[in-house]
Amino acid sequence: MQAPLTSLLGYRLKVEGLVQGVGFRPSVVRVARQLGIVGEVRNGQDGVYIDLLVDAAGVARFIASIEQVIPSQARVTRITTTPMDYHTPWDEFTVQPSLSGGGETDIPADKALCDQCRAELLSPQSQYCDYAFVSCNDCGPRYTMITAMPYDRSSTAMAPFALCETCQRAYQGVSDRRFHTQASSCTHCGPTLEYVGDVADTGAVDPLAIASKCLEDGQILAIKGLGGFHLSCDGLNDVAIARLRQRKQRPDKPLALMMADIDQVSAYFALTATQAEQLTGGHAPIVLLPKSRQRLPLPDGIAPRTAYVGVMLAYTPLHLLLLKRAGHPLVMTSGNRRGAPLCIDNQQALQQLEGIADGWLMHDRTIVRACDDSVVQIIDDVPRLLRRARGYVPEPLPFNLSERNVHVNNVLAMGGDVKNVFAMTRQDEVILSAHNGDLGDLDCYRHAAQQVADLTSLLQLKPQRVVIDKHPDYLSARLGRDYALRHQLPLVKVQHHHAHLAACLVDNGIVPQRPILGIVLDGMGYGDDGTVWGAEVLLADFHHYERLARLKPFPLLGGEKAHLQPWRNLLALLDGSDCLALGRDLLSRRVPEQQQRFIDPLLGSKAHSVLTSSAGRLFDAVAALLNVAPAQVSYEGQAAMQLEALATHRDNDLQLPLCEFSRVNDKQGVMLDPGTWFQTALGYLSEGLAAEQLVDWFHQCFVASWVNVAQHLRAVHGCGDEIALSGGVFQNQRVLQAMTEQLRANGFTVYTHRQIPCNDGGLAAGQAIIAAHQTEASLCA
Amino acid sequence: MRDEQLITLAHGAGGKASSALIQSVFVSAFGPHQDKSLQDAAVIDVQQHFGAGSRIAMTTDSYVVSPLFFPGGDIGTLAVCGTVNDLAVCGARPLCLSAAFILEEGLPIRELQRVVASMADTARRANVSIVTGDTKVVAKGQVDKVFITTTGLGVVPPGVQVRSDQAEAGDAVLVNGPIGDHGAAIMLARGDLGLSADVRSDCAALNPMIGDILSAVPACRVMRDATRGGVGAVLSEIAQASNVAIALDENALPVRLETQGICELLGLDPLFFANEGLVVVLVPQAQAEAVLSVMKNHPEGQSARQIGQVVEQGQPLLYINTSFGTKRMIELPYGIQLPRIC
Ligand SMILES: [Fe+3]
Ligand SMILES: [Mg+2]
């Protein structure tokens, strides 16, 4: 080859955003070849680099054409153009190996099986027929498969699988759907399935056939999916479901169902367009479908005593093959031991799910990192993420920073403790981690620590600050302190409900120009006064907050036990409402026999108990009062969910007058006292009204109390009409809907959660934005 | 009925009332000493105690407790046991104690005598003498009845070396008895729970038992007196100091049913309940049995057992292997135990 005599003029484009693993480079190649431009494209660690031998007009034309064909999943945030002198005499346009080194880039999230791959999977004519790992530029594993960036096959779990000749052709074919699809493979060259477990003597050798038979026989299978193992059983078999619950020690918490396609879901539920859209979209979350719109019966054991059934569509080819063979829904619940992290490794699953699963359907493609199924609830026709994980993580969310107030770009926010999600920010984006479980479990704690290290290195981020909750005993705070110490970073503490409120503002793209109102109704958050907060109106921006109103505090009788036994909160609230004498009789019916002897000692322990204003515990008390709560809950929020389920089935005929919580003004602000409500409710019960007739009335009174206090505070403090609603209680559809409606009717602009969960899964986003707004000086203080 | 004698401010004024109190209450209880002259300091003959390599150990502690008297002991037993045990777990043979009293005006002298008598009795059984002391009286309300400070002096024999930073992977974690009894007994004795249960404080001087352990198994690496903060606090300190992970076995934790009941009721973890006669011993696993059998030769060690193990070096962690197969983190609370659930 002869050396070029002169340098050749051209341009280098750097394209930033979500541009790797989403079919971006194939589009570039197609455009370049169409326009007859020579050069090359390659992935770099901080974006895609395109070298073109063209003049200025050619570049402009090229960019315009690229903008027309950006793949649906890609997101271009910036294109930088630099004139270059080239010494390479290109004669065509090619894809080159990736560059390493450099700054940051986006990691693509996993995507559900696309329609085209689905068709191939189910078509006897296709080479991918029945192939459990079919994938293309539009679908398949990404985040859970990547070991490092740039996104090349050699840095994914597909590295050990060398492409066969056919697959190689597709991989190199610019116009092929599998052009540079890193997960691409076929039966000849890809991962293989394996079944481990006692196999009935049917002569079957195909792991899929064996697994299907076992499910049909009512067995419980551990199935290796995209971001971890599932535990699965026949979704219509009561006995199998009961067995799964018993073995997993999960007596009541709802189980998710997986269905084959939207037609199957439509047979069971009358779907709205939004529900159908959520189910069939590329994120493929679990969508909570109201039982009130159910068409065909499902076993009670799937989601006992709640208002919803969680349903997702088969989102991997393997799942779809199982669902097609089953012919009806399958239970798919997370494959872990109670409280432990999700299993992702074959050996680990064999060990940890021993005694739970009867058999294991696995494969030899490594899951690089765990990612739970996401959960979406649709309220007011707006999809709201309750758990943001598979399909969404680690897509960045916009993080509206007002330039002049921001003091650092990269913040690491540690989140909460029980549904731990941490967050990292970079300039105007926030990236939320997957769910790391309850950090009170050592394995979850270690998992979270490892995820922090993993995500910082994958995203090439160097946090400048670490932010933790104010709770002195949070394990997430311990993780954060350790990280800050190791990297010599300043540590910021943010109050739990200030963070919830800020998360809601981030979710709505709001940068408050002056403090705005927020109603935070939550389980618990450590307060500045050493008590446990959980129901308040804050006046806040990203710097400060003021607690203007709160629920009247009551003792948390027995600390952590009060979270498990709703009747303890009923006892505390009846006592605090001066109606213990009136309620004694009822109490003796609500408190389990063997715990009756605890009543007086608990009242005696009042003085030593922590005080709380938790809305969650108030709901527990009401659920106990109205005989809706179990003696001991087996999952977080159970009593409130069972209460909500009855509210949606309310008896419309009964019109009881509203009984709002009394408003008491004291030097700390406004206090809402539910005393009169409890007295009135006891009165109704003694008059013979059925407890379930009071469920919706409670929701109405509760909502009206907060709406009115918000109006009062707006008038007194002269704050604007904007108001944000946050905290775990807003997962309750009845509360969110009614409160939004009434606030709007009173002229408020209401911000609610959508992309960032209103529960602790969204906490870190709020922590991060508050920390980014602290000045250096305030950090030292 | 005879008028009850009460502490008055005069008892603290340094006059006749003071010396009368000292003679009638303290000297008569803590004596006899070779030196009867009540000088400003006790002078200890060290010759008989010291060989080459011996070291002096010294500790001090203040005791405040409400109520003063509780099942299993009183503030006096605590004041002696606590200081004696602090010396013993450092490998020291306790020699003598000082005792300083702050008395509230109005305290019945009979109650003071009761306290002092149990101090004397406990000291005798622990084989230490109370050789010097001090008394102050303050106006009513400035202290709660009586506060006692004791300082202890002991000798660590040559070769004995127990420290908190010496735990190593593979060490067994042993205790001499049920955990949390003192905390539970005090909580019940306060009376506001309105419960009566048969829980006695485990208050005991452990120096005879610990002395025997150290002679039989000099390889013991760590010994800690698990008082306020309980076994949990002591073990997290050891994990920090030695930079090791300690795993406890939920099923092996000795907790009396009554103590467990109170923990259930109040949602508290017995690991963080106080003990006053409980030693935590870390010893290479191979010698664990030897230590346990020495413990069992003593009345305070009847239910001695292994509760866990040091599992690895490199990161300070304390956790419990639960009965359903998970590992629950144990984090020493900053203050009172608060729930983490949201
Ligand atoms: Fe929260
Ligand atoms: Mg001490």
Ligand SMILES: [Zn+2]
């Ligand atoms: Zn596809």
Ligand SMILES: [Zn+2]
């Ligand atoms: Zn192939």
